[in-house]
Amino acid sequence: MQATEPFADDLALMLEASRLAADIAMAHFRKDPEVWYKNEGRSPVSEADIAIDRLLYAMLLGARPDYGWLSEELEDTDKRLSHSRVFIIDPIDGTRAYVSGRPDWCVSIGLVEDGKPVAGVLAAPARGEVWHARTGGGAFRNEVRLKPGDGQAADTPLRVAVPDMVEAGMRPGAGAGLEKVPGGPSLALRVAAVARGSLDGVFIRPRSSEWDLAAADVMLAETGHILVDAAGMRMAYNDPDPSRGLLLAASHAQVPGLLALLQPSDGH
Secondary structure: OOOOOOOHHHHHHHHHHHHHHHHHHHHHOOOOOOEEEEOOOOEEEEHHHHHHHHHHHHHHHHHOOOOEEEEOOOOOOHHHHHOOEEEEEEEEEOHHHHHOOOOOOEEEEEEEEOOEEEEEEEEEHHHOEEEEEEOOOEEEEOOEEOOOOOOOOOOOOEEEEOOHHHHOOEOOOHHHHEEEOOOOOOHHHHHHHHHHOOOOEEEEOOOOEHHHHHHHHHHHHOOOEEEEEOOOOEOOOOOOOOEOOOEEEEEOOOHHHHHOOEOOOOOO
16 A cells, blocks of 8 residues: 555554454453453453553554544543544453453454544454455455445345344334344444445444444445434544444445334424
8 A cells, every 4th residue: 555545554553453452352362351340330341451452552642642542441531622533442342242252342443533434443353354444445354345335126125233222213013124133242343244235234222432333434434335323414423422322324325214214203
């Protein structure tokens, strides 16, 4: 890659950091890592999460000291809001799977500029996968370029991950034309599956966070897909509050129809 390509140097740095982070993760994987719980006992954190977070902070900000930082495992401050470019990190997305020895987790490293995702890496070493993308440079899984989504055949049910709480808020009978599929423990990998075309859509229940989504969102954009809220508005990043309400990842063509399955909100 030429140095003049947008965000190519950033992506190269992020890929290098992801390899070292994956090594840390695998060194603890299935070896009974120390685990504790936050959010009133709902969210597990392992010693690998903390070690990876420290590595990425030192490596990424060491090379890009003028960038901001948002991570699931480091206390958030408003300092990042003054930065145009911000790294958005989840050291291990899918920690429950990680600590139970299941392979569906990843290290998620995203970069946003002025609220828009511009580069992303998902390292899923237990699955033998590295996903990466940058604005204008395409999206890749294990160096195989992901093809742009070309829509679903009219007579084929859409394969969509729908959490129970989202399904409960759909119009009666709305799911009849869908093939509902399990989502899996890693939200980032779930969204990446839409970019790859193995899922047609993912509904995301409220209370996801920017660090779950930033890296995979670049892959969506590079394959003709989009991440929107219930009103159809594209998600923006580096917001003062990193948490989000209900979201949908799907192709541009499928978004209107999938959002129409939801019950109208109060007042509409």
